[in-house]
Amino acid sequence: MHGRLKVRTTEEQKLLKEKENNKKLGLYKKGMTFILGSRRKDSYDEEAFKLSTQILQNNPHVYTLWNYRKEVLLIEIERRDKEPEFLIEEFLDTELRFVEQCIIISPKCYSAWHHRYWVLNNHPKPNWKEEFKLCSKFLARDDRNLHGWDYRRLIINKIGRILNEELKFSTDRIRTNFSNYSSWHYRSTLRTLDEDNLEEELDLVINAVYTDPNDSSAWFYFRWILSHKELLKEKCEKVLDDLMVLEQMEPDCKWVLIAKNWASQILSDDDNIINRKSYAECDLPKLIDMDPLRKARYVDELKKVTDSIGDNN
Template sequence: MHGRLKVRTSEEQKALKQKEQQKKLLAYHMGMEKILSTRKKDSYDLESLQISASILSSNPDVYTLWNYRKEVILMKIEESKQDELEGEEKLISFLESEIKFTEQCLPENPKSYGAWHHRYWVLLNHPKPNWTNEFALCTKYLTKDDRNFHVWDYRRLLVNKIGITFDHELSFSTERLNINFSNYSSWHYRSTLRKLDSDCVGRELDLVKNAVFTDPGDSSAWFYLRWVLSNPTINVQAKIELLNDFEQLEELEPDCKWVILGKCWLTGSLDLTANKYLNRRVDFYKRLAVLDPLRKGQYVDYLKIAEKKT
């Protein structure tokens, strides 16, 4: 009827989507063909460089194009060496535009290996890199998504470049974890900052214990707890106290496999000659085989080992 917008059917929408995808695919193939046909060791084609930017802006995971741009940068570096008056200034200008370009690509895929690796490579070849600015960029992206392990890795590379103190990074990690305990990347980053010793292992144990009690079903903190428990400076009494805490937690969360696994780790690292701990581990594995049927075979194997020692 007149005055009404025509609503496309699902088949029409599907056909239009396929047509659009085909257009993009054709443009991609034509662009790649153009770039590869002009790719040389001693010179580059400006149009091809621009085409590579257009493709990477919508798909920053095309490694071939990042490598192509690296080749162009290496040519620019050689050119700068020939120009003693303005060579470095021109090179810096070119590299700064390349750094800005990677930042344009990251919103399309903030977890792009190619984009982050290229950005760092450019900075390593920059005569006057602004590492402080990069550190601020990391904080910005981690505020948006604190699980982006690419940014955590990038941040770790920058720490040594800038000379950021250990206390600063530890505080930053604690801040992110307090916002979101369910953060594998932040827990892992924390484990890379220092080696646990008798002075700090107690604080780390308290922090991760708070996390597992807050959300017993979240696996990220449990993996960190296992790492902390592997430290030889934790004494038997502390492990026994934690085991008692888990007994209380189990009353609240009787079907949580992580609580039972935590008890397995603790009893396994206590006195293996004590039959009371071995017998309890046998019971734990039997329960895990029921609670976590996908890994039943693993628990059955553990159960056989435990039963041999009893």
């Protein structure tokens, strides 16, 4: 009717989208052909370099173009040796600003992070301290980005960092968001677990699982602590007591039962095998009902415990 906007049907929208995508794909292929066809050992085409910038701004995951840009940067770095007045620092700083934009567009792009580190390693005056601040800013924006955590480790190797400062940083990030596997994993790389810090780590992770028992992130860190059996023999009973209290509060949480099973294994030496059997026979049948996708695993584990009892009798 007159005076009304025409609303496109789903099929029309689909055809328009497909047409638009085909146009973009055609431009992308044409651009890539032009860029790769312009490659030279001792020079580069400025128009091709600008075109690579445009493509990466739309899709930073085209790793071939990052490798192409490395070739261009190496040409310019060699140019500095022939022309001392050439401001290579300014050229590389421009590249760093460009990579930062790409990371903002796609924070989990491996190629962009790797390229940024490569540029800094080839920079005559890399500012690693400023880079560390930028990395912290990225993690504050998205602290579940494993690429940011990996990058942080690389930068720390350049500037050095006091252990307590990094422990505090990881603690702050964990307390901001317990559901952060990357933060927990990073913490496990900072120091070796020993008798001096065991209590601190146990308190932190127990607090986390009590706060959100259905989140798996802290439980994986909890299991990492439990893997240090030689440290936990004396504290294992207390850990089991804490888990049993949590079970009463959260009877439908499978992670509590799984953790009890982990902890009871620490007590599964010859003197405490009966104790291990009591936990297994109580918890594993519950897990079979609560976690049917892993039923065979729990059945097999229960059989192993039962058989071990028979072997000890």
